[in-house]
Amino acid sequence: MKVCVIGAGVIGCATAYELARKGHDVHLLDSEQAPGLGTSYANGAQLSYSYVEPFASPATLRGLPKMLLSRGSAVRFHPRWDWRQWAWGLQFLRACSARQALQGTAQLLQMAQASRAMLEQWMREERWSFGFEENGKLVLCPTPESLRLQERQVALQAAMGCRQEVLSVRECLEKEPALQSAPGLPWAGGVWTRDECIGDPHRLCGDMVASLQKSGGQVSWGVRAMSFCRRGERVDAVVTSEGEIGADAFVMAAGPRVVPLAAKLGIYLPIYPIKGYSITVPFRAGAVRPHASVTDLGRKTVFAPLGEQLRVAAMAEVGATGLDVPPDRVRTMVDAVAQTYPGLCDLEAPAVWAGLRPATPTSVPIVGRWRGSNVYLNVGHGALGLTLAAGSAVALGLQISVTD
Numbered sequence: 001m002k003v004c005v006i007g008a009g010v011i012g013c014a015t016a017y018e019l020a021r022k023g024h025d026v027h028l029l030d031s032e033q034a035p036g037l038g039t040s041y042a043n044g045a046q047l048s049y050s051y052v053e054p055f056a057s058p059a060t061l062r063g064l065p066k067m068l069l070s071r072g073s074a075v076r077f078h079p080r081w082d083w084r085q086w087a088w089g090l091q092f093l094r095a096c097s098a099r100q101a102l103q104g105t106a107q108l109l110q111m112a113q114a115s116r117a118m119l120e121q122w123m124r125e126e127r128w129s130f131g132f133e134e135n136g137k138l139v140l141c142p143t144p145e146s147l148r149l150q151e152r153q154v155a156l157q158a159a160m161g162c163r164q165e166v167l168s169v170r171e172c173l174e175k176e177p178a179l180q181s182a183p184g185l186p187w188a189g190g191v192w193t194r195d196e197c198i199g200d201p202h203r204l205c206g207d208m209v210a211s212l213q214k215s216g217g218q219v220s221w222g223v224r225a226m227s228f229c230r231r232g233e234r235v236d237a238v239v240t241s242e243g244e245i246g247a248d249a250f251v252m253a254a255g256p257r258v259v260p261l262a263a264k265l266g267i268y269l270p271i272y273p274i275k276g277y278s279i280t281v282p283f284r285a286g287a288v289r290p291h292a293s294v295t296d297l298g299r300k301t302v303f304a305p306l307g308e309q310l311r312v313a314a315m316a317e318v319g320a321t322g323l324d325v326p327p328d329r330v331r332t333m334v335d336a337v338a339q340t341y342p343g344l345c346d347l348e349a350p351a352v353w354a355g356l357r358p359a360t361p362t363s364v365p366i367v368g369r370w371r372g373s374n375v376y377l378n379v380g381h382g383a384l385g386l387t388l389a390a391g392s393a394v395a396l397g398l399q400i401s402v403t404d
């Protein structure tokens, strides 16, 4: 089949690559001049296979007033005259039940495990160099209460196949000695997950596209999908800024910008952008770099050592749609590095970035065929797109093969 994949973020690249592996004739297009320049550019770099708990949960609901009202909070809400924001917000509040959080965790863990297996297979078959490392992840809990909540989640996830250990402060320091230099950090303990991994998302997109092209796939950059030519439920072509592109099937993988595109076909998607930021800073010459990924739950900040650099990602802003990076957000992340790893990084000129997480209210992505049509969706991966890309590409690939 000829399949046109719209959007070359980590989701579209993985989908296109998987479809080409299955023998389809794939055409991947993106409005940018290269792959991976959207939300997949400089995210937290964590292949976070065991940390998939949906954002909507009873604990989030309880903590929401404090999160939204405290100054300097990592979570912000910018109210807008936009019915989509309020509809999404109501669906999010409804998703904060214990039952939905449990169901979402199980679904996401299953997809994450499939993703791990598939990415490992792809890496065995291809020579990719996206800085992949199985370096383990340490989640630092600021208070005894947050440690207890994590302990409960670890017990729950153990029944779903996750291997995680709850550690004292001393044991955390043994796992990641680079934290020794930050004695003033307020934390009560942590959770260690040995088999968590990291990788540079932008470089992974480049690797997947190179492999796609090697197997005969076609790519077009600087081409914006604008609408569709359809006959009843069937789409014959996508209308782009460079003319029409025909195919037997179309995959929408346009990340946070999928909503207006899907609306051209009358498809309403409950996806709303949640803005986040990252900085990337070099380790100082001679510094003993940290080995593990660290998530500081108190600051809601992740730290991933990527080669000679430290990637730091944080914050969630609902309703902030631009990609500007306010100086106070940068300062907060720079301070977090200075306090967590004093003297380890050169903080003079951080590379700053903002991205929009394409979030569903339940945190579960939308992967599958749109009704009886030849249009498929692979969208809404929120805070977990890098982690879930391979798994959701495989899930979509199975549906295309079975149904057409």
Ligand SMILES: Cc1cc2nc3c(=O)[nH]c(=O)nc-3n(C[C@H](O)[C@H](O)[C@H](O)COP(=O)(O)OP(=O)(O)OC[C@H]3O[C@@H](n4cnc5c(N)ncnc54)[C@H](O)[C@@H]3O)c2cc1C
Pocket (backbone or CB within 6 Å): 006, 007, 008, 009, 010, 011, 012, 029, 030, 031, 032, 035, 036, 037, 038, 039, 040, 041, 042, 043, 044, 045, 046, 047, 048, 223, 224, 225, 226, 253, 254, 255, 256, 257, 258, 261, 274, 275, 276, 277, 278, 302, 313, 314, 354, 355, 356, 357, 358, 379, 380, 381, 382, 383, 384, 385, 386, 387, 388
């Ligand atoms: C601060 C931050 C930290 C994060 N950390 C992590 C992490 O550690 N681990 C993790 O797993 N996930 C993380 N995420 C989430 C992850 O980055 C996203 O889930 C993922 O990048 C989404 O990928 P995507 O391919 O759906 O979207 P994108 O990467 O945005 O790709 C969509 C592509 O579609 C193109 N496009 C859009 N509309 C059109 C159109 N009409 N025509 C043609 N092309 C179009 C865009 O140009 C873009 O290239 C983080 C996100 C943020 C913001």
